Amino acid sequence: MKVGILTIGDELTHGMIQDTNSFLISREVTSERWHVTAIMAVGDDGNVIRDALKYLMERSDAVIVTGGLGPTADDKTTMSIARTFGLGLYTDESVLRHIKERFEKFRIAWTENNTKQAVFPQGAIPLYNPIGTAWGFSLKKGGKIIAVVPGVPAEVKRMVPQSVIPLLRAEFPEAVRYSAKRTIKLFGISEAKIDETIAGAGMDIPGISIGFYPRFPENHLVITSQGDDESSTLRNLDRAVARAIGRMKKYVFGYDDATLEGIVAALLTEKGLTLSVAESCTGGLITDRLTNIPGSSLFFDRGIIAYSNGSKMELLEVPAAVLERHGAVSEETAVLMARGVRKLGKTDVGLATTGIAGPTGGSEAKPVGTVFVAVAGEAESVCRTFHFRWDRRRIKEITSQWALEILRRFIVEGGAK
Amino acid sequence: MKVGILTIGDELTHGMIQDTNSFLISREVTSERWHVTAIMAVGDDGNVIRDALKYLMERSDAVIVTGGLGPTADDKTTMSIARTFGLGLYTDESVLRHIKERFEKFRIAWTENNTKQAVFPQGAIPLYNPIGTAWGFSLKKGGKIIAVVPGVPAEVKRMVPQSVIPLLRAEFPEAVRYSAKRTIKLFGISEAKIDETIAGAGMDIPGISIGFYPRFPENHLVITSQGDDESSTLRNLDRAVARAIGRMKKYVFGYDDATLEGIVAALLTEKGLTLSVAESCTGGLITDRLTNIPGSSLFFDRGIIAYSNGSKMELLEVPAAVLERHGAVSEETAVLMARGVRKLGKTDVGLATTGIAGPTGGSEAKPVGTVFVAVAGEAESVCRTFHFRWDRRRIKEITSQWALEILRRFIVEGGAK
Numbered sequence A, B: 001m002k003v004g005i006l007t008i009g010d011e012l013t014h015g016m017i018q019d020t021n022s023f024l025i026s027r028e029v030t031s032e033r034w035h036v037t038a039i040m041a042v043g044d045d046g047n048v049i050r051d052a053l054k055y056l057m058e059r060s061d062a063v064i065v066t067g068g069l070g071p072t073a074d075d076k077t078t079m080s081i082a083r084t085f086g087l088g089l090y091t092d093e094s095v096l097r098h099i100k101e102r103f104e105k106f107r108i109a110w111t112e113n114n115t116k117q118a119v120f121p122q123g124a125i126p127l128y129n130p131i132g133t134a135w136g137f138s139l140k141k142g143g144k145i146i147a148v149v150p151g152v153p154a155e156v157k158r159m160v161p162q163s164v165i166p167l168l169r170a171e172f173p174e175a176v177r178y179s180a181k182r183t184i185k186l187f188g189i190s191e192a193k194i195d196e197t198i199a200g201a202g203m204d205i206p207g208i209s210i211g212f213y214p215r216f217p218e219n220h221l222v223i224t225s226q227g228d229d230e231s232s233t234l235r236n237l238d239r240a241v242a243r244a245i246g247r248m249k250k251y252v253f254g255y256d257d258a259t260l261e262g263i264v265a266a267l268l269t270e271k272g273l274t275l276s277v278a279e280s281c282t283g284g285l286i287t288d289r290l291t292n293i294p295g296s297s298l299f300f301d302r303g304i305i306a307y308s309n310g311s312k313m314e315l316l317e318v319p320a321a322v323l324e325r326h327g328a329v330s331e332e333t334a335v336l337m338a339r340g341v342r343k344l345g346k347t348d349v350g351l352a353t354t355g356i357a358g359p360t361g362g363s364e365a366k367p368v369g370t371v372f373v374a375v376a377g378e379a380e381s382v383c384r385t386f387h388f389r390w391d392r393r394r395i396k397e398i399t400s401q402w403a404l405e406i407l408r409r410f411i412v413e414g415g416a417k
Helices: A021-031 A046-059 A077-084 A093-105 A112-118 A153-171 A191-199 A230-246 A260-271 A285-290 A309-316 A320-326 A331-345 A392-412 B021-031 B046-059 B077-084 B093-105 B112-118 B153-171 B191-199 B230-246 B260-270 B285-290 B309-316 B320-326 B331-345 B392-412
Strands: A002-008 A035-042 A062-066 A089-091 A119-121 A125-127 A136-141 A144-149 A178-187 A208-215 A218-227 A252-255 A275-279 A300-306 A349-355 A370-376 A381-387 B002-008 B035-042 B062-066 B089-091 B119-121 B125-127 B136-141 B144-149 B178-187 B208-215 B218-227 B252-255 B275-279 B300-306 B349-355 B370-376 B381-387
Touching: A002 A021, A002 A046, A021 A035, A021 A062, A021 A153, A035 A046, A035 B046, A046 A062, A046 A077, A046 A144, A046 B035, A046 B046, A062 A153, A077 A089, A077 A119, A077 A144, A093 A112, A112 A119, A119 A136, A125 A144, A125 A153, A136 A153, A144 A153, A178 A230, A191 A208, A191 A218, A191 B112, A208 A230, A218 A230, A252 A260, A260 A285, A260 A392, A275 A285, A275 A331, A285 A300, A285 A392, A285 B285, A300 A309, A300 A331, A300 B309, A309 A320, A309 A331, A309 B300, A320 A331, A331 A349, A331 A370, A331 A381, A349 A392, A370 A392, A381 A392, B002 B021, B002 B046, B021 B035, B021 B062, B021 B153, B035 B046, B046 B062, B046 B077, B046 B144, B062 B153, B077 B089, B077 B119, B077 B144, B093 B112, B112 B119, B119 B136, B125 B144, B125 B153, B136 B153, B144 B153, B178 B230, B191 B208, B191 B218, B208 B230, B218 B230, B252 B260, B260 B285, B260 B392, B275 B285, B275 B331, B285 B300, B285 B392, B300 B309, B300 B331, B309 B320, B309 B331, B320 B331, B331 B349, B331 B370, B331 B381, B349 B392, B370 B392, B381 B392
Parallel strands: A002 A035, A002 A062, A062 A144, A275 A300, A275 A349, B002 B035, B002 B062, B062 B144, B275 B300, B275 B349
Antiparallel strands: A035 B035, A089 A119, A125 A136, A136 A144, A178 A218, A178 A252, A208 A218, A300 B300, A349 A370, A370 A381, B089 B119, B125 B136, B136 B144, B178 B218, B178 B252, B208 B218, B349 B370, B370 B381
């Protein structure tokens, strides 16, 4: 089943507000395993609305429209849709009564232009709005459905799943399919490399489709399975996921809604480990991410943002001689920072970063983007060296990501205890 | 001049990501006083891309396209545009060389599919991408322009104002009007209050339009002036800005591209002041923001993320008795943390936060959202108490914003020295 989405309002084409309605609707439609043919946004202009509606109708079984249903003169959606199909208009008396009652209940003065919100194209069926004044409507034309709801995001969020989707399911029962999907989250492998690996992974399983979604610094792979019954749909999904991750296992850090900081937090909590963090180039981003997780105080003791050499020496016990000989940005300093913060916080694990985030501060031997990440446990410590490109912010982001990933592997491989 | 906007990518029609590119482009186009005919988003499908492009071309003088320029098989934009106009493809050797150099410089393994990013339709002119690998291109057909840029939002944000808009101005000189705009950035005042203030500020100056953009936790007011000559356009802009900020001066922290952290960093640097930060509930977000500013090492010495009571006592010298009597989340603790970190870092100023970010940890006396922010100088210290609603992340964000704002006012009012 093919669905077009049309959002209407001058505020969209004038760059006044971000259109969030089409995003919300495309998620609802996709989760039914229906296909979004195109998303369009146009201003409050009758001819433009007609053209866009025709374009979408020609390519879709149903079109979901939002916006332009208010009481004022610039709301032209109902009239434009009626004209597109050569239909007259009618006033629905029960809807009008309902709107008037609402005004009385909330003690709002009635103005005559509100009558407009009870006017619909001939043949349309009003759609109840549980939170706002303007009702929506649905219209059937040539076996196709047009469903119209107001443009207020909170109303779209309620009315699309509660009214529009059930309506479309009822009108197109053959389009109701079993489907399931899984998002595989990868880090440390390039988009091109994933593409190459997937191409040779034998993914031509019935009903399986694959999407790539780069989310710097991560890459997400979404595998969707659809079929005529539940068990084969799920079986095919499992097979596809197993094949996809087969040769990339090492780069998979989680699935679906999981975040790397959430996974690290869960690991630390589950194993009863405590953590201290010493950050130089990441400047607090690692602890910011970890403390986004509710309950992080269970494992996280303290963080030191050791920007100056003085702070590295005084708080983390990095000897002046090491800073002098190897520099503040070096493997030696990184490892001593991780050990130092671990000792300072009396925690099981210490994590540290030091690097040159730029744009200045680089040298021939250590250009901008040179970064060291170290993790220290009771018995062992590890350090990795990186040479990143990107700007200052992205260097901070990818360094924080690698730091969490190195910590994750360290815990999983038993280095923390 | 009429401009169509087309964003391409399965992630848009599949509801995987919110399309922010078309919003950004519609703002840029509107601020040139050009008209957006329609915004469309379609998946990575050659025929669908062709139909959408034709639809927009018929109704516009120029079409700005984003997305689908990457190296993988599902990136189909270049090929689809070439086919739409019956054009062949060519490889631009100098672009290819440039991409390869980039890979070498950043030590990324070259895979052959990256060659695709140097392939363009015959007659297209490559558009340089200052931050990513994929170049854009522009194509002239029947007196109309198609300008294509990669879909990565950071790249769109750079390439549209720096390459695409100047290109369109050059191609359509008759559409160029004098225009100037200024963004006023406010914090600590509600959207409704700004609306009310502006309504009574006498903003009916010729050629002036006002846009309102809430950016949690900030509010941005964009004033655009247009006219037939430069001097009146700028004079009207200055008048409008002066009237707008007249009664809201206290809430204006900056203009245009300025960030609060950037303003605080500039103030500290200019006055030769040094800073240490002690964070509890913000978990590193304040130092993360400050260290996003290049050269922050000039004023920023160290940060302490004092999550545990132990870290507050050991590093910041908050007495156990204070923590016991008043609690870790209290005005007393916040002030002692600010003084403690100032002393520890031997800096001019100390800044501290402590609060309950939730979702758990609240009590009747101190519900979730209770936050204390303190700043300490040589002679004086100040503390402010907040009761925020919002979720954990937003409490962190608005607390970090207030902390920077309180620090800014403290410095401006001379408390730091």
